[in-house]
Amino acid sequence: MKRWTALTAADNISARRGASADVPAPPEPATGGKLDVVRAIGLVALVILVIAGGCTAAPPEPARVVDHTVDPAFVHGTDQGDADRVAATVVTDVQRFWAAQYPAVFGKPWRDLDGGFFSVDTNSTGVPPPCATDVKDIEGNAYYCATVDAIAWDRAALLPVLREHYGDASVVVVLAHEIGHAVQQRAGMDVDDASVRLEAMADCYSGSFVRWVVDGHAEHLRIDPEQLDRAMRAIVVFRDPVNTSTTAAHGTAFDRVSAFQSGFRDGARRCADVTETSLAAPVPDDANKPLDEALRADRISGYFGDLVTQRGGRWTAPDVRSTPACPGTTGPATFCAQPPAIVIDRAAITEPHRRIGGQAATTLLASRFALAALTELGRPTTGAAASTQITCLTGAYTAVQPGLSQGDLDEAVTIVLESDDVARDAQGTNTLTGFARLEAFRTGALGGATAC
Known part of the structure; x- marks a missing residue:
């Protein structure tokens, strides 16, 4: 019997914020508690998608992810609705992917799931899916049940919320992850282990499919x-929560992004290489840093100063100030080349500090020092290549910060994904997608400045 903790975005945010009076507490989760499943590997997603105490729908997707849908008649318990049609289409294409990839990776033919797929309406009563004793056990969740080789999902509280807030591509990522556990089972791995490595491999397999x-x-x-x-x-x-020792095993945001992008970049064959070694350690009480501490520039300047001098340049530490603004630039932190200065818009930088955490503010500031370093070295400071180097060097600095916690690292990942400001070049332009920014940040964090 395995006992899984239902994780929420609110859990992570409240743990990092502490009791700051100016930050509203997240709403209480609509569902919670524990999920009991037998030999089930799940997303553990109980989806309360709350960021900064509020929950707003993302803009509509400009194009459909599902080109044309598959009849979900093969899904046990389906209501033939749109959510199940999307899910049925996803699992059909994922299994076709593995029909070609599994023999190439493992040297044996692929076998479609013997136990099939189960759609559950957790707003009603009925027969629970495999590896569950009640329909409520899967509320807000999706999982792989190894005992019968089946996958189940909640079409009432998981798929609609995923689609509304993150688009249909998020359903693709989730269900490809669950079929990744079926791949592990066929390859003879112990899917009952519930380790971060197995979850990272499933994320990697999901990335290779995407x-x-x-x-x-x-x-x-x-x-x-x-x-x-x-x-x-x-x-x-x-x-996973990052403020305490935990038995949850899906990994931090950095872990999950790294594994997914490894599969996306290198393919399924390389997914066996992922490890459960995290770049930062969990901290028992990982409270949010005050804004002034997050914006301390001495360590950042020292790091980039050493980097410039080691490469034969001459470092003039930028003057960090709040006014006047750099001509022609906007943002929470901007770099002026002549004379070297970094201007902080405290009102603008307070928002990510409040919503994401102290490391978000530090990351924005470090990215401007990275631009200053490129300027001092005479490297290109405009265009996509410059934005990539800026973001990569920001990752390199992040990884060497003294006392870097998993929470800090995840805050950095969040701001890199969400904000163009981290990658803005000397003209205030960024052409990189969030995915490309994350890849550049990871390159620096894992390989250091020499990898940039």
Whole structure:
């Protein structure tokens, strides 16, 4: 018997904020408690998608992810509705992907799921799916049940919320992750282990499938860069708590993004290489840093100063101030080349500090020091290549901060994904998608400044 903790975005946010009086507490989750399943590997997603005490729908997608749907008649318990049609289409294309990839990766033929797929309306009573004793056990969730080789999802409280807030591509990511556990079971892995490594591998398998879709190989699915960015936000939300020692095993936002992007970039064959070693350690009481502490520039300046001098440049530490603004630039933190200065708009930078956390403000500030370093070294400071280097160097600095916690790292990941400001070049322009910014940030965080 395994006992899974239902995780929410509110859990992560409230733990990081502490009791700051100017930050409203997140709403109480509509559902909660524990999920009891037998030999089930789940997303553990109990979806209360609350960011900064509020929950707003994302803008409509400009294009459909599902080109044409598959009849969900093969799904046990389906209501033939739109949510199940999307889910049925996704699992059909994922299994077709593995029919081609599994023999190439594991040297054996792929076998479609023996136990099939189960759609559950958790607003009603009825026969529970495999690995559950009650329909409420799957509320807001999706999981793989190894005992009967089946996947179940909540069509009432999971799929509609995913689609509303993160788009249909998030459903693709979630269900491809669950079929990733079926891949592990077929490959002889112990799917009962519930380790971060197994979850990271499933994220990696999901990423390899999504790349196949993005490249135009799927029969029914299409994912464009904007839709992919929205799905990445779902991955960031569905992370383990970072403030305490926990038995939850899905990994931090950085862990999950890294695994997914590894599969996306390198393919399914490389997913066996993922590890459960995190870049930062959990901290028992990881309170949010006050804004002034988050904006301390001495360590950031020292890091980038050393970087410039080691590469033969001459470092002039930028003057960090609040006024006057740099001509022709806007944002929470901006860089003026002559004379070198970084201007902080405290009102603008307070918003991500309040909503995401102290490391979000630090990351924005560090990105301007990265631009200053490129300027001092005579490197290009405009265009996509410059934005990539700025974001990569920001990741490199983030990884070497003393006392970096998992919560800090996840706050940095969140602001990099959400905000163009981290990657803005000397002209205040960013052409990188959130996905590309995350990839550049990861490159720096994992490989250091030399990788940038």
